[in-house]
Amino acid sequence: MDRSNLFLRVRRFHAEGQKHDAVLDEILELDKPGLLYVATREDTESYATELRDGVLRGVEAAESRIRIDRSRLEMMRGYAETDGCRRQYLLGYFGDELENPCGNCDTCRARTDVDLTDDDLTDDDDAFPLQSAVLHRDWGPGIVMSKEDGRTTVLFDREGYKTLSLEAVAGAKVLRRARGGDRSLPAG
Numbered sequence: 617m618d619r620s621n622l623f624l625r626v627r628r629f630h631a632e633g634q635k636h637d638a639v640l641d642e643i644l645e646l647d648k649p650g651l652l653y654v655a656t657r658e659d660t661e662s663y664a665t666e667l668r669d670g671v672l673r674g675v676e677a678a679e680s681r682i683r684i685d686r687s688r689l690e691m692m693r694g695y696a697e698t699d700g701c702r703r704q705y706l707l708g709y710f711g712d713e714l715e716n717p718c719g720n721c722d723t724c725r726a727r728t729d730v731d732l733t734d735d736d737l738t739d740d741d742d743a744f745p746l747q748s749a750v751l752h753r754d755w756g757p758g759i760v761m762s763k764e765d766g767r768t769t770v771l772f773d774r775e776g777y778k779t780l781s782l783e784a785v786a787g788a789k790v791l792r793r794a795r796g797g798d799r800s801l802p803a804g
């Protein structure tokens with residue numbers, strides 16, 4: 617899954633109109649042709665109209681109508697909102713582990729800018745290591761997919777992806793390591 621040549625970046629907007637304008641501005645700067653993926657048919661049509669109306673040529677607005685279940689949407693929200701390495705987050709989502717922050721995403725670059733040492737980037741809280749099997753009081757067995765900023769995202773067999781506060785789960789004792797070692801799901 618890891619394609620290290622691709623630069624990953626997220627920009628957040630509070631207003632739909634701002635996002636729309638920023639997308640159009642950004643397209644101006646990029647090499648053409650390219651693909652623009654949007655979430656809805658309505659977006660596809662509005663971008664296509666504006667791009668076709670002489671703003672730009674040679675750009676195709678492509679429609680991506682992928683059925684995504686809710687837990688996946690939650691994961692994408694986590695990807696967008698994480699302050700950790702986005703590539704580590706994505707690879708974790710696909711069950712792959714990247715040992716060190718990649719240095720080629722916007723959050724890694726932001727960290728480099730403030731000159732953090734490697735030690736600062738290392739997560740030494742190993743109560744729930746990545747890829748370890750855990751058991752939740754209500755949601756049953758799952759696998760730790762990512763951790764940052766005191767939160768962990770767990771893929772539960774029955775419930776899909778859930779993001780939990782490590783402090784809260786430790787305090788309430790709702791989550792524990794499952795016996796049987798890493799990567800193996802506990803029975804029941």
Ligand SMILES: [Zn+2]
Binds near residue numbers: 700701717719720721
């Ligand atoms: Zn990164």
